[in-house]
């Protein structure tokens with residue numbers, strides 16, 4: 001397992017939510033509002049690699065009043081953390097079984113949790129009923145061959161946010177920034193359980209494969225903009241990058257140790273991402 005901690009996901013959640021491209025988000029919400037209005041039923045979403053449920057918390061209040069979400073992850077600890085975080089985020093728990101049903105503002109949100117290894121079973125998950133497949137900070141983990149499988153099996157709208165694009169700028173700059181970023185990219189392209197990860201290439205591959213499979217594909221940038229008002233996030237990012245770079249062995253331990261304190265005190269950090277909306281043309 002890649003081992004994302006609920007603490008790390010909670011730390012990044014405000015930056016994630018701020019970064020999302022509003023225009024693409026409005027379009028998926030309008031599309032799902034049309035489904036709800038014309039079919040008079042709850043809209044159904046499947047969130048891949050849900051972690052502790054951040055994507056649901058970002059989207060649900062902008063979606064139609066009746067929603068059914070299936071949150072998918074292979075990590076049972078994160079699925080438990082998602083349930084706990086969603087219950088404390090909600091205004092009210094309507095029922096706890098068989099589905100967790102929450103009220104938030106004027107929305108009624110029924111939630112199923114599914115423990116699935118998406119590296120193995122993505123085709124099965126994509127046969128489940130859904131008006132949209134969603135994901136956040138997930139697709140840069142997967143391999144190009146998996147993306148090809150995914151795009152071939154996808155039958156409905158895909159809305160995915162925060163796929164890392166490889167751009168980083170830390171201010172003030174440091175002499176080792178470029179070498180550190182190169183090494184970090186090398187680490188991004190290691191196996192995260194799906195084969196060699198696409199990392200920063202993921203969005204380009206998705207655009208190509210989804211277009212080839214008959215989807216209208218739109219991308220929009222969604223960079224993190226972080227300053228020292230979120231010092232713990234900058235510190236975690238810098239420490240995480242340093243650890244990844246150490247694993248590659250591409251820089252000496254001394255070079256990494258010199259870079260790290262400068263980055264922890266950086267006054268601003270931009271990290272590039274793409275949001276993607278893909279709608280079947282037929």
Ligand SMILES: C[S@@+](CC[C@H](N)C(=O)[O-])C[C@H]1O[C@@H](n2cnc3c(N)ncnc32)[C@H](O)[C@@H]1O
Pocket residue numbers: 002003004009016048049050051052053054055072073074075078116117118119120135136137138141192193
């Ligand atoms: C960067 S985290 C993002 C979590 C969440 N979407 C968010 O935005 O906070 C990536 C997520 O993908 C999940 N994941 C990684 N490999 C997986 C696999 N093979 N099957 C299912 N989930 C996986 C991880 O457990 C983790 O929750």
